[in-house]
Amino acid sequence: MLIGIVGKPNCGKSTFFKAMTLAKTEPGDYPFVTIKPNHGIGFIRVECADKEFKTQCNPREGFCLHNTRFVPVELLDVAGLVPGAHEGKGMGNQFLNDLNQADALIHVIDCSGSTNEKGEQVGAGSYDPENDVLFLEEELDQWYLGILKKGWEKFARQVQQEHRDIARSLAKQISGLGVTEDLSKDTITELKLNKETPAS
Numbered sequence: 001m002l003i004g005i006v007g008k009p010n011c012g013k014s015t016f017f018k019a020m021t022l023a024k025t026e027p028g029d030y031p032f033v034t035i036k037p038n039h040g041i042g043f044i045r046v047e048c049a050d051k052e053f054k055t056q057c058n059p060r061e062g063f064c065l066h067n068t069r070f071v072p073v074e075l076l077d078v079a080g081l082v083p084g085a086h087e088g089k090g091m092g093n094q095f096l097n098d099l100n101q102a103d104a105l106i107h108v109i110d111c112s113g114s115t116n117e118k119g120e121q122v123g124a125g126s127y128d129p130e131n132d133v134l135f136l137e138e139e140l141d142q143w144y145l146g147i148l149k150k151g152w153e154k155f156a157r158q159v160q161q162e163h164r165d166i167a168r169s170l171a172k173q174i175s176g177l178g179v180t181e182d183l184s185k186d187t188i189t190e191l192k193l194n195k196e197t198p199a200s
Contacts, residue, residue, distance in 0.1 A: 001073055001074065001103050001104070002074045002075075002076060002101060002102050002103050003073060003074070003075050003076065003102060003103065003104050003105070003106055004075075004076045004078060004098075004099045004101075004102030004104070004105045004106070005017050005075060005076065005077045005078070005105075005106050005108060006078065006081065006099060006105050006106070006107050006108070006136060007080060007081070007107055007108040007109060007110075007132065007136070008080045008081060008082065008110075008115070008117060008118070008119050008132055008135070009079070009080025009081075009082065009115075009118065009119025010080065010110075010115050010119030010120070010121075011080065011108050011109060011110040011115060011119065011132070012108050012110060013077055013078075013080065013108045014038070014077055016106075016108050017038060017040060017075055017077035020040070020042035020075055021040030021041055021042045021075055022040075023038060023039075023040035036079075037076055037077060037078045037079075037098045038076070038077040039074065039075070039076055039077075040074070040075050040077070041072050041073070041074055041075070042072075042073050042075050043062060043070040043071060043072055043073070044070070044071045044073055045068050045069070045070055045071075046068070046069045046071060047067065047068065047069070048064050048067050048068060048069040050064060050067060051067040057069070076098065076099070076101070076102055078098045078099055080119055081096070081135075081136065081139055082117065082118055082119070083117055083118075083135055083139070085139045085143070086139050086142035086143040086146055087142075096139070096140075096143045100176065100177070103178075107132075107133070107136055109129050109132050109133065110129060110132070111129050112124050112125070113125045113126060113127040113128060113129055114126075114127070115127065117131060117132070117135060144177065147174065147176075147177065148174065155169070155173050166188065167181055167184040167185040167188055168181050168184070170184045170188075171183070171184040
């Protein structure tokens with residue numbers, strides 16, 4: 001599993017990444033310390049079943065120590081996202097594309113309210129951290145929408161003209177986002193969309 005660490009600049013993403021992975025990164029108290037993504041491995045500790053069997057397990061991945069299993073998880077630390085990242089602001093498209101490979105995201109937020117939306121220092125409590133949650137949701141939504149819109153009209157015409165199965169075609173069109181045929185079918189059903197023709 002690959003987990004992406006996201007948030008605005010200068011909110012503690014690289015510090016969190018370094019603590020989780022012990023990787024050699026250079027956190028700093030200013031925006032855009034991280035430019036290229038950092039990869040590292042962190043471990044989740046879980047109780048191991050070997051205790052029940054009175055034996056020492058030897059896992060293929062990670063390790064086991066005193067009946068505690070250390071399960072490896074790959075982490076990806078990308079540069080901070082700023083408002084308008086989906087439009088390319090602050091090299092946003094590059095960072096969003098780096099996140100595309102992640103299976104899940106951890107959003108790091110400066111809850112002290114001492115950095116604004118650009119990651120610049122402001123007085124503690126003068127910035128509302130809730131804005132960061134809303135901003136990230138908006139940026140990700142707009143980024144996904146931009147991906148969907150690329151070539152959509154051509155795709156919609158082909159599906160209509162060739163009478164293709166829409167769920168299968170849609171899953172193939174956006175498979176790079178991890179969309180499967182089952183997910184495509186479920187979404188079409190849940191949103192009560194036309195199963196015969198994609199909207200243009």
